[in-house]
Amino acid sequence: MPGRGVDRLKQRLKRAAAAQRELERRMFHLKTLYDVSREIGAAIDTASIMNTVLLTVMGTFGAERGAVVLIDVREHRVTAAVHRGLEPEGEALLAPGVDAGALVGRTGADDAMVRPERDGSGLLRGLGLRVWIPFTVGDDIRGRLGLGDKLTDERYTSDDGELLVTLANQAGVALANARAHEQLVHYAQELESTVRRIQILESIRGNLAKFVPKAVQAMIEASPEAPSFDKRDADVSVLFADITGYTRLSAEMAFERINQLVEVYFGAFLDEVVKYGGDVNETAGDGLMVIFRDADPRQHARAAVLAGLAILRRTREINGTLEGFFEPIAMHVGVNSGPALVGVTKIEGLAGTRWTYTASGTTTNIANRLAALGDGEAVVMSQETRRRLGERFAVDDLGPQSLKNVAQPQRVFRLPVDRMDADAFDQFTAEAEHRHHARRPVSWPVRVWVGETCFDAHVADASMYGLRVVDLPHDAVAVGTSCRLEVMIDDEPFVCTAEVRNIGPLGVGVETREPCPLT
């Protein structure tokens, strides 16, 4: 009897030992779940997650072989795989890009553990894997977790299957998160790259704008896809301005100093040209060619002459500033008005194509020759330009002059810069202001914002694109200043941006970007 009791006790001890082993196994599995959650939960790298999951399951079940594979189910291709312990033939089956038809199709359902005996494709045997657990990463990506035989030679149990499915699902969630993160990073990189490209394009645009005439910029902005650069007949005024004795200066001065000289003077000239609405067509070392256009033929002639006078005045100012550093220079300025063929000239050669925006024809040729008659003290103009100026300013009549390559002698006039004091110049400028539209007297309160500073003033008269602002401190703005206006018109606010075009005793003339709502 004691012997039977001992046997029972031994049986119980055996069962207790087995229960303890099972308990330890389950604790180990729980610890695995904890570890894998901790290690892949915060991971954002697909390869790292796949590797961690593979090692964790292989270590948990003591498997010598294993693989984690991602498959694009639309393309039926392996997109990524990590594996350990596979034979070379097995590795080849999981190479990225290979046809994964066998993995998605013939191994069976997406929600079950597949065993070799149920694997009609023979793939599991080919890979040397014992179980094959599917999991989902996204609509287009499915995962497969495969394990080889256990080192203990034990079979995979249904409990093992539950743990593997849980681990595989955790892997699926972590990989989906990583994928989302990778896509986000990819989008961020694309965005950064796009922003960079835009910055480069903006920079190119900004730099090209220095070379591209305003008229061409307007053509492109009006029709960016297919701007029309065709040459058309147009009435224009053309201004030529040349540095007197440029060839001599070039021979006497270092190239860098000549370049500095040109930049200082021509920078100032460009300001004047822009102020009067001209388009610099060409700069050729010692000269400028500027085209003035306007619906009113008198207006562009006046604008060209005013720009010419301004160039002469700025030359004097800069000569004074640079006295002692540079020899003073003199500018020869000629203006002619009339019809020209205006548009883009395409010069095509084997090395490429160069486009120039220009006004061609006799009007331009004569303007060029008139500049040659200049003396640095006056704007030289043709009879046609003089006619358009009106009779208010006394010009010197130089009589008919023979011009190089011009068949008939041309009657030439000269407007000395000294003949116009500052007030007369301002008055002339005010008169030359763009006035396509009828101007009428008004009395509108206006707030003028210059940068962050605000001034209260009144509008005394208005046209569709022009306002004369009174009560505005004269030192608050300068010609060319951009400002924002809030005009109260019949208790309705009209907000617009504008540029100061002239400043005189009668007020400040501004040109608005937006049409003024005149009733």
Next chain:
Amino acid sequence: MAKPQEIVVRTMGDVSVIDIKGDVTSVTGPPIEAAYRQVTTAGAAKILLVFAHDCYINSGGIAILIGILSESKKKQQTIRMTGLSSHFQKIFGMVGLTKYAQIHPSEAAALAAF
């Protein structure tokens, strides 16, 4: 927090000894694999893995060790282990590691068993 890992390779007679301190996980496993490759390249046929008594080994670390043992089997090397706590001795037994590498109670016992 993971303990800093330190892997030292030394020789005791014809046995290459790899001392392993710190955590053994999927992340910290590669240096152990590198040490194994180092002694293998040097021609080691007998390798002893000495784990520090407070070593923490998780499933990922076990997979690394399985890989080393599988490789050693192909290369006909003998690997023995020592320094493992009773808990990890049980785990190693549970996953079948002990099938390919015997666990010994001390370094001296392990060296004597080669």
